Every structure is written in structure tokens, then in C-alpha cells.
Amino acid sequence: QKEVEQNSGPLSVPEGAIASLNCTYSDRGSQSFFWYRQYSGKSPELIMSIYSNGDKEDGRFTAQLNKASQYVSLLIRDSQPSDSATYLCGSNSGYALNFGKGTSLLVTP
Amino acid sequence: GAVVSQHPSRVICKSGTSVKIECRSLDFQATTMFWYRQFPKQSLMLMATSNEGSKATYEQGVEKDKFLINHASLTLSTLTVTSAHPEDSSFYICSARDQRGSTDTQYFGPGTRLTVL
Numbered sequence: 001q002k003e004v005e006q007n008s009g010p011l012s013v014p015e016g017a018i019a020s021l022n023c024t025y026s027d028r029g030s031q032s033f034f035w036y037r038q039y040s041g042k043s044p045e046l047i048m049s050i051y052s053n054g055d056k057e058d059g060r061f062t063a064q065l066n067k068a069s070q071y072v073s074l075l076i077r078d079s080q081p082s083d084s085a086t087y088l089c090g091s092n093s094g095y096a097l098n099f100g101k102g103t104s105l106l107v108t109p
Numbered sequence: 110g111a112v113v114s115q116h117p118s119r120v121i122c123k124s125g126t127s128v129k130i131e132c133r134s135l136d137f138q139a140t141t142m143f144w145y146r147q148f149p150k151q152s153l154m155l156m157a158t159s160n161e162g163s164k165a166t167y168e169q170g171v172e173k174d175k176f177l178i179n180h181a182s183l184t185l186s187t188l189t190v191t192s193a194h195p196e197d198s199s200f201y202i203c204s205a206r207d208q209r210g211s212t213d214t215q216y217f218g219p220g221t222r223l224t225v226l
Contacts, residue, residue: 032213043202043220044153049212088153090215096143097204097215101152 002027006089006100014108019076021103023089026070030091030098033065035074038086038102047087048074079107111137111207115218122193123226129189130221132203138183139205143215144176147200159186193225 003026013019025033032051036044048063050056050072056063062075072091076083084107090097112135122128132142142159157178158166165178177189186205190197202220206213 034214036217041200043200043217046214046216049214092213092215095141096155096158099153 002030002091002093002098004089004091004098004100006087006103008101009104010106011103012106012108013079015079015081017079017107019079019083019105019107021074021076021087021089021105023072023074023100024070025072025089025091025098027091027093027098028067028070030093032092033063033072034090034092034097035061035063035072036088036090037083038088040085044088076105079105081107081109083107111135111205111214111216113203113205113216113218115203115221117221118219119222119224121224121226124194125192127189127191128193128223129187130201130203130223132186132188132205132218134184134205134207134216137205137207137209139186139207140183141206142180142186143204143206144178144186144188145202145204147202147220153202156188190223193223195225198223198225 005024035048038044050063050065060077064073086102088102089100114133116131144156145153159180161180167173180186204215204217
């Protein structure tokens, strides 16, 4: 079974700090990985995609991928209260995305 | 990015009626679209995979005769909830697979909140 595991949280960080969200996946055949942000009552919004080992940066967001360890992470620098949401990690092994259950992030002023 | 729309955004219906939800990819063609359901404070649940020009593939436990999916064009998939009951009340979200260039990414529609009275 293809599984994606995330800590459900909530993860609480103070405003301005770095939030670190982690995800592990079981399917070694997964080729691409995604982070989505979902606000309460809204649908998921794509934040980052990453396909190769290493880091990928986009503004305040950095995605990290380690295929040997089957590990994906998302760092949010200078966290803002507006970053408070549920973050979904997804892996793609060729068809439908496999999603984790999401990590709830709370950024406190 | 890419834009996916859903219509309606919110619907309230009486028990026993059928409701159709449309999902459109606005700026790209999507051979594959996906339908999810999400209950309050729970994770996304994949219901079915919709393929243009062929039958949908349903996940285990999802009744294909109750949740009818039609993917008649490369930009439109519809989900019809037949004979809806209060337990079908949920947030239904579609996503479309964008395979332009070297990418293979899913973009979500804004969702449809269904309330069955």
C-alpha cells in the first residue's frame, strides 16, 4: 500500500520563526512530490513541487527531498499568522496523488 | 499555475434528489481528473479517477451507481450524486492533472459544499 505519513500536529510556531513540516512516503517508485496548503473550509492550493533530491526554494518556502530516506520536508521562513493552515504532502508514483492526512500549522502573533 | 473551476460552489437539496457538480480546467486540457470528498476536520478522500472518453475508476467502497462520473471532454468532468441522502452532505473537490511540458501536477478546484436536507 502506498502511504504518505505526516504528523497531524498542531505545530505551533511564533510569528517570524521557521516552521518545519515533515513527510515520509513508502513507495520508492514515487517520482514527484508536492506540498499543498489548505485553509479551513477551502480546497487545497499548490505551494511547491519537487522532483529531484536536494532543496528547492520559492520565496519564503523551501522544499527538501531525500529519496534515499524517503523523506520530504517544507520549511516556511518568517512565518506569518496567514500561514496558519493544514499542509498536505503528496507523492505521485504515476497516477493519482497519494496524500498524507496533513499537518496543522498555527502561527501565533 | 493552472486554473480549475467548479460549479456550483454550494448546493442545498432535498433528500432523494440528484445533484450534478461540474469541474472544468480553464487554461489547459486534462485527460485525467479526480474527485475527492472531505468531511469536516478529516482528510481528503479520493473517490474516483475520471478519464476522458472512458469509464471512471472508483476507489474501494465508493458506489459507482450512486456517484456517476462523466468526463465527456478534455476540459470538463461531472459528478452526479444520485438519490442524495443527508449522509452524502460533504465538501466535494475535484482536481485536474496538468501534464503540459515536463510537469505532472494536480490542481484543485475550489470545491462544492453539498448539504442534503
